[in-house]
Amino acid sequence: MSVCRWLRLCGVAVVVTAGLVLPASAAGRASRPNIVLIYADDLGYGDIGCQGATRVKTPHIDRIAREGLRFTDGHSPSATCTPSRYAMLTGEYAWRKKGTGVLPGDARLIIEPGRPTLPSILQQAGYRTGVVGKWHLGLGTRNLDWNGDIQPGPLEIGFDRCFLIPATGDRVPCVYVEQRRVVGLDPADPIQVAFGKPLGSEPTGKAHPELLKVHPSHGHDMTIVNGISRIGYMTGGKAARWVDEDMADTITAKAVEFVEQQRDQPFFLFFSLHDIHVPRVPHPRFVGKTDMGPRGDCIVQADWCVGEILAALDRLKLAENTLVIFSSDNGPVVDDGYKDDAVQKLADHRPAGPWRGGKYSAFEGGTRVPLLVRWPGKVQPGVSEALVCQVDFPASLAALTGQSWNVETGPDSVNVLPALLGELPAGRDHLVEHAGSLSLRVGTWKFIPAGKGARVSANTNTELGNAPEPQLYDLASDPGETTNVAAQHPERVAEMGRRLEGIRSQAR
Ligand code: NG6
Ligand code: CA
Secondary structure, three states: OOHHHHHHHOOOOEEEEOOEEEEHHHHOOOOOOEEEEEEEOOOOHHHOHHHOOOOOOOHHHHHHHHHOEEEOOEEOOEOOHHHHHHHHHHOOOHHHOOOOOOOOOOOOOOOOOOOOOHHHHHHHOOOEEEEEEEOOOOOOOOOOOOOOOOOOOHHHOOOOEEEEEOOOOOEOOOEOEEOOEEOOOOOOOOOEEEOOOOOOOOOEOOOOHHHOOEOEOOOOOOEEEOOEEOEOEEEOOHHHEOOHHHHHHHHHHHHHHHHHHOOOOOEEEEEEOOOOOOOOOOOHHHOOOOOOOHHHHHHHHHHHHHHHHHHHHHHOOOHHHEEEEEEEOOOOOOOOOEOOOOOOOOOOOOOOOOOOOOOOOOOHHHOEOOEEEEOOOOOOOEEEOOOEEHHHHHHHHHHHOOOOOOOOOOOOOOOOHHHHOOOOOOOOOEEEEEOOOEEEEEOOEEEEOOOOOOOEOOOOOOEOOOOOOOEEEEOOOOOOOOOOOHHHOHHHHHHHHHHHHHHHHOOO
């Protein structure tokens, strides 16, 4: 019997490289399933049926959970969008690098072309790579001209294809970018974009609230596009402007098109939903599907987007050979700047599930998000309590596809592949959680250093987790972070404080 066959019979995956036979753990598995990463925006742990939501139905998301592995301790790297995405694509905690906070819509690209990224290593492994939907990692260099070639962007950091919402739904420019061009732009009506200082003569929400169909609750009072005032100012590009109500349909069609086009070789699709970020303006067919107003209806819409991708995989007979990952870029927020009835209609719905806080928060609700992994026949359906984070995707998916991950440029990415595939019950032993400040998880202990800052956000009413004294929680007995036990465990507080400082001061 060959060594290969013997190892396989013993349950050890093998990789044959230049005559050498190495166990998978040493050489990577060199398996190349398609990878579809569906990334919701601001969707909370408790916003989906399989994690306790009852007033909104999410059958498609629940199907991924039922047919796959549901993580109860899966995290986004940060409690807001840009830093989470930066860390997930680079394997480096965003707080290590200046300028990686929530970006304005005219920011330059913050991921350096040429550095290893999640998509670039998959490209190296022979994948066709695509990103569809929200980007929010900046585009171009300084003073980007939106009317010409938009670069550098996703195509310079490892994606073969892109169809983008450049920043967020609530930030200008309110146009799509495909490959390097604004979609549908009339050259006779050039786009200009500005943040901070007004631009042009188009009405703003501040001056003309009578023109609005959705009103801001805080901020969001600048240029009006499609009856909704945004963050930032734009002029021109009228024919190219998106219609919020059609956004889910538009990006889902693009995502499905990518899957159809790439079906014959391994592909990686990063499908980055707009939902359920503000402004929450679902397509009319989803309006009223819940009793929670637009926030609930947008969850239904997000679930529909997921269902379309799963249906495409089924239709093309790709489901068996596709690793589907579903997650969210940060915890939930109820009022994030528009009067959309989310607060009034929330009642007993708990967007963060059992966790305290939400988007922007150092409490678990900031980063403990839905994380589901499905790979039929390879990942045993079930529930995992492993501590894992999206920053681990680069090292883990490199291991899956037989690539080595560059720990110099992506030092915070841990290979947790055995946990992601359900082969091991444990993932990381520790995790730095990032909101405005840093906190540290070690096992089920959670340490939040003493810090300045409001306890509750005046805008969003989120409990931010800041306190003038150190906080220590034992999540095993107190998952809701209700009882600060720092005073009872001074040594653990000191030790976790030192460890956090050590990680913080580690050079790249
Ligand atoms: C905040 C916005 C909020 C949202 C957030 C980014 C205001 C008052 N608030 O500054 O509405 O856009 O940035 O969200 O402007 S994220 O999910 O992209 O991180
Ligand atoms: Ca977000």
